[in-house]
Amino acid sequence: MSTSNPTFPLNAWYVAAWDAEVGRTLLARTICNKEMVFYRRLNGTPVALADACWHRLLPLSVGRLEGDEVVCGYHGLKFNDAGRCTHMPSQETLNPSACVHSFPVVERHRFVWVWPGDPSKADPALIPDLGWFDDPAWAGDGRMTEVAADYRLVIDNLMDLTHETYVHASSIGNEALAEAPFEPSHGERTATITRWVLNEEAPAFWAAQLNKPGPVDRWQYIHFLAPATIVLDVGVAPAGTGAPEGDRSEGVSMWVVHIPTPSTEKSCYYFWCHLRNYRVGEQGLTRRIMEAAVGILREDEDVIEAQQRAIDKNPGRDFNNLNIDAGSLWARRRINDMIVKENPQQIPAVSVE
Ligand code: FES
Ligand SMILES: [Fe+2]
CATH class of the missing domain: 3.90.380.10 (Naphthalene 1,2-dioxygenase Alpha Subunit; Chain A, domain 1)
Structure with a gap:
């Protein structure tokens, strides 16, 4: 049995958390080897972002929430709920590549479901x-x-x-x-x-x-x-x-x-x-x-x-x-x-x- 070949598909909906586990604090979970951070927007809907800051890779889950944005706990970069950087300290022009992956996420049947694979294939109709x-x-x-x-x-x-x-x-x-x-x-x-x-x-x-x-x-x-x-x-x-x-x-x-x-x-x-x-x-x-x-x-x-x-x-x-x-x-x-x-x-x- 080798670990070099995949043991799970990525193009699938997986339960990442019970609904009650995701709230206004940052929740770190590794789903299919992908480190993710989960939270809820102010309107209650869930968000899943890659849990590594674009700048120096500190997990965003050790940062904090500010409105619907995550503030990195190291140098304060801010990322919105789509993973795009909206603020860099001491810098007026934002590097356009400054973003973290945003995973498709759906709340249904008391669970928060996430799609670790190709976002273009994430059809909510495939949720069990x-x-x-x-x-x-x-x-x-x-x-x-x-x-x-x-x-x-x-x-x-x-x-x-x-x-x-x-x-x-x-x-x-x-x-x-x-x-x-x-x-x-x-x-x-x-x-x-x-x-x-x-x-x-x-x-x-x-x-x-x-x-x-x-x-x-x-x-x-x-x-x-x-x-x-x-x-x-x-x-x-x-x-x-x-x-x-x-x-x-x-x-x-x-x-x-x-x-x-x-x-x-x-x-x-x-x-x-x-x-x-x-x-x-x-x-x-x-x-x-x-x-x-x-x-x-x-x-x-x-x-x-x-x-x-x-x-x-x-x-x-x-x-x-x-x-x-x-x-x-x-x-x-x-x-x-x-x-x-x-x-x-x-x-x-x-x-x-
Ligand atoms: S590592 Fe996140 S702002 Fe520097
Ligand atoms: Fe059993």
Whole structure:
């Protein structure tokens, strides 16, 4: 495995921050190896500029905001929200080349999305549709954690949820899940895994959510959209109440959004959120689900970071694949398609054929 070939496409929208993380202070983030500084204009809209001053490269994020402009913390050059220098100390004529890159940025579905690649290709219509965030029938909250691993290891983890049996045995995993058959499918930018576990005991987390006795029918639809969005449609219903046929009215459902945004080849910002369609007015339940999720996700992050360390210690070793890896292989193919499209002369970092 080499780090000289790209592991992520640049021509894509990536989540850079939760909406609440971007405000009237300067926020530094490295997205796809590009150092950026984020802030909001006085009218509330977000801005993303390259985080290196044109003059002597001091990160602009250690400067300060003045209105909609950033003042460099070293010699006071000012840059407007388009990245153009508007003031140089002791100098009346501004050098016309004095500017920093301004990245296309859009706020949508409670996230601030940024496009690290060619700005002329940044079509907001390409932002994944996460409409539940804007729908009052769904409630929930999430977090961002920084993970010291290739974002694709997070995607691998999510595309095969049989790991729940071993990594999350005390909460959402059980033996029945690892043995259940699954159905892979894929499209031009997507990969999907569908799994039903019928008439089995609910694992602890789901038993508490459903709060009804008896065995359950459990579903997991794993939807991947390249390069880094995974949405899980998951839930349980009392066995035999028609969930596999489409009637989930007796059960409980969640949309679980996972977005691991690459920071570097070996680190990512992992955004996640659990949205539910039951007891939506109960803030206490939102809090308890989030606390449970923090523990479950920590179990994943420990595994994924240990896996990255082992990968680094075993250069040249490739992965071996099982049937359960079908989803992650398709997801990696879709990512590779995007990388090849923007770098026709380069091969992606990992062959998956
Ligand atoms: S380094 Fe920014 S003004 Fe000199
Ligand atoms: Fe997990």
